[in-house]
Amino acid sequence: MASALHATRTPIEGLLLFDLPVHGDARGWFKENWHRSSMEPLGLPDFGPVQQNVSFNDAVGTTRGLHAEPWDKWVSVATGRVFGAWVDLRSGTGFGSVFTAEIDPGRAVFVPRGVANGFQTLEPGTAYTYLVNDHWSPDAAYAFLNVADETSAIPWPLPLDRAELSAKDRAHPRLSDVEPVPPRRVLVLGAGGQLGTALRAEFAGLRHVEFATRDELDLASDLAGARRWRDYGTIINAAAFTAVDAAESPEGRRRAWAVNAGGVAALARVAAENGITLVHVSSDYVFDGSLPRPYRETDPLCPVSAYGQSKAAGDVAAATAPRHYILRTSWVVGDGRNFVRTMASLARQGVSPRVVDDQLGRLTFATDLARAIRHLLSVAAPSGTYNVTGSGAPRTWAQLARQVFAQCGVDPDQVVGVSTEEYFAAAQGPVGARPRNSVLDLARIEATGFTPADGDEALAAYLQGLREVSAAAGSAR
Structure with missing residues (x-):
C-alpha cells in the first residue's frame, strides 16, 4: 500500500x-x-x-x-x-x-x-x-x-x-x-531618503508596492499593529539613522540604537511571524577597516563607532528573520545632499576643498543599490548577506573629488588631500570613527547574476544628470 x-x-x-x-x-x-x-x-x-x-x-x-x-x-x-x-x-x-x-x-x-x-x-x-x-x-x-x-x-x-x-x-x-489577485504587498520603509527615492523609481507602476516615509511609519514606533502584515510578502528597510557624528552624543546614540537596532529587531519579529521576506540595508561601518583586503560577507563584525555598533546590531537582528537579505553597502550617492553633488558645487564655485585622502572605498549609486534589491528578490537568491557597491578600482575620497572636478572642467589639483585626523581637527563636538578600508568584496552578489555598475561610468552619468537638471532649471528662469 x-x-x-x-x-x-x-x-x-x-x-x-x-x-x-x-x-x-x-x-x-x-x-x-x-x-x-x-x-x-x-x-x-x-x-x-x-x-x-x-x-x-x-x-x-x-x-x-x-x-x-x-x-x-x-x-x-x-x-x-x-x-x-x-x-x-x-x-x-x-x-x-x-x-x-x-x-x-x-x-x-x-x-x-x-x-x-x-x-x-x-x-x-x-x-x-x-x-x-x-x-x-x-x-x-x-x-x-x-x-x-x-x-x-x-x-x-x-x-x-x-x-x-x-x-x-x-x-x-x-x-x-474576476479581478486578478495581486501579489502580496511590498512595503518600502525610508521612502523619503536617497535609496527610498531610487526604489520609488525602480518599482514605479507596480500597484502592490507601497512606500512609507519616516513620518508615516517610524522604525522607533510600535510596528506590530501598524499594518495587517499577513498581506505583505516583502519589507524593504531603507530607513536608518545615518548621522555618524551625531550618534556619538547621548541623544544621538539613543536614536541610532532605537532605529538601527531596535527597529530592525521589531521588523525581524514581524517578518518571522508573518512569513515576510525582510530586506535590510547595512553599512561598511560594521567593520573597523583594518583589513588589507576587501571585506567579505563572512568577516566578523568589528565596528568602531556608535553608528557602526548600532548597524552591526541591526544586522544580527535582521538575520533572525527566516527569509532575509542584508545588503552591505558604502558611500551611497543619490538624490539629495551627497558627496558628489557637494564636490560638483564646489568645483563650479571655484572653491579648493580639503578632502580626506586616507579612507579607501567605492561609491554606490542608489539606483544601482535599488536594482540589486529587486534582482535578489526576482531571482529568489538564497537568504543571507550580500555586499553591494559600484565595481572598479577603489578610490579615496580625495581621488573621487578630483574625478568630479576634472569632469566638471576644473583643475583636479585644486582638491587638497588631508588625513582623517587633519580633516576633523577643528570639529566642534564628538566625531565618529571611520573605517580606513571600506572596500567590499562583490563576488557573492555577482554569483547570483547581478552585475554592479562600473564606478567610473556611473559617476560620469550622475554628473551628466546634474548638468542636465541645472541646464533645465536655468532655461526655465
Whole structure:
C-alpha cells in the first residue's frame, strides 16, 4: 500500500501534487500527512501553517468552490476520495490556468495564495482537510470563481445540475468578471531618503508596492499593529539613522540604537511571524577597516563607532528573520545632499576643498543599490548577506573629488588631500570613527547574476544628470 514520497509540478506555478506513502494492514492505515523536513527538498515551501480545517461531506457529488483565499494551503483527504480542481486567479500570464486531479489519502496538494481551490466528492463520508498559514479573518480579501465557468470548463465527474452545491457558490462570478489577485504587498520603509527615492523609481507602476516615509511609519514606533502584515510578502528597510557624528552624543546614540537596532529587531519579529521576506540595508561601518583586503560577507563584525555598533546590531537582528537579505553597502550617492553633488558645487564655485585622502572605498549609486534589491528578490537568491557597491578600482575620497572636478572642467589639483585626523581637527563636538578600508568584496552578489555598475561610468552619468537638471532649471528662469 505504501509508495515513495514524490512531488509533481503542475501547469499552475507553485501548485504541487504530492504522492504520500500510506502504510496499511488489517487494522487500517497510517500516513505522515505533512512532514516539513522531507517535503522541503522536493519543493514544498516552508509555508508555516497556523490553522487546520476539516470539511466533512456526507454525500457523493458534494461540490465546493472555487475559492482563492489570501493564504497558502496544504490540501489532503483524511478519508474518502475527491475530484479536485484548481484555477490560477493571480495576476500575470498564468491567470486562468486549470489543473485537476483525483485526491485520496495517498495524495496531497500544495495550493499557493491566489489559486482557487474546489472539489467534488466521489465517495460518501469524505473528509477534506487543509492546513493554512494564516488565521481566518473577515477582513481578508478573497477571490472566487464559479464552478460552472465556461472558460475554465472543469470536467466535474457529476454534472453540476445534479450536484450538491451552495447557493453562494452557484453565484460566484465567471472568469471574465474576476479581478486578478495581486501579489502580496511590498512595503518600502525610508521612502523619503536617497535609496527610498531610487526604489520609488525602480518599482514605479507596480500597484502592490507601497512606500512609507519616516513620518508615516517610524522604525522607533510600535510596528506590530501598524499594518495587517499577513498581506505583505516583502519589507524593504531603507530607513536608518545615518548621522555618524551625531550618534556619538547621548541623544544621538539613543536614536541610532532605537532605529538601527531596535527597529530592525521589531521588523525581524514581524517578518518571522508573518512569513515576510525582510530586506535590510547595512553599512561598511560594521567593520573597523583594518583589513588589507576587501571585506567579505563572512568577516566578523568589528565596528568602531556608535553608528557602526548600532548597524552591526541591526544586522544580527535582521538575520533572525527566516527569509532575509542584508545588503552591505558604502558611500551611497543619490538624490539629495551627497558627496558628489557637494564636490560638483564646489568645483563650479571655484572653491579648493580639503578632502580626506586616507579612507579607501567605492561609491554606490542608489539606483544601482535599488536594482540589486529587486534582482535578489526576482531571482529568489538564497537568504543571507550580500555586499553591494559600484565595481572598479577603489578610490579615496580625495581621488573621487578630483574625478568630479576634472569632469566638471576644473583643475583636479585644486582638491587638497588631508588625513582623517587633519580633516576633523577643528570639529566642534564628538566625531565618529571611520573605517580606513571600506572596500567590499562583490563576488557573492555577482554569483547570483547581478552585475554592479562600473564606478567610473556611473559617476560620469550622475554628473551628466546634474548638468542636465541645472541646464533645465536655468532655461526655465
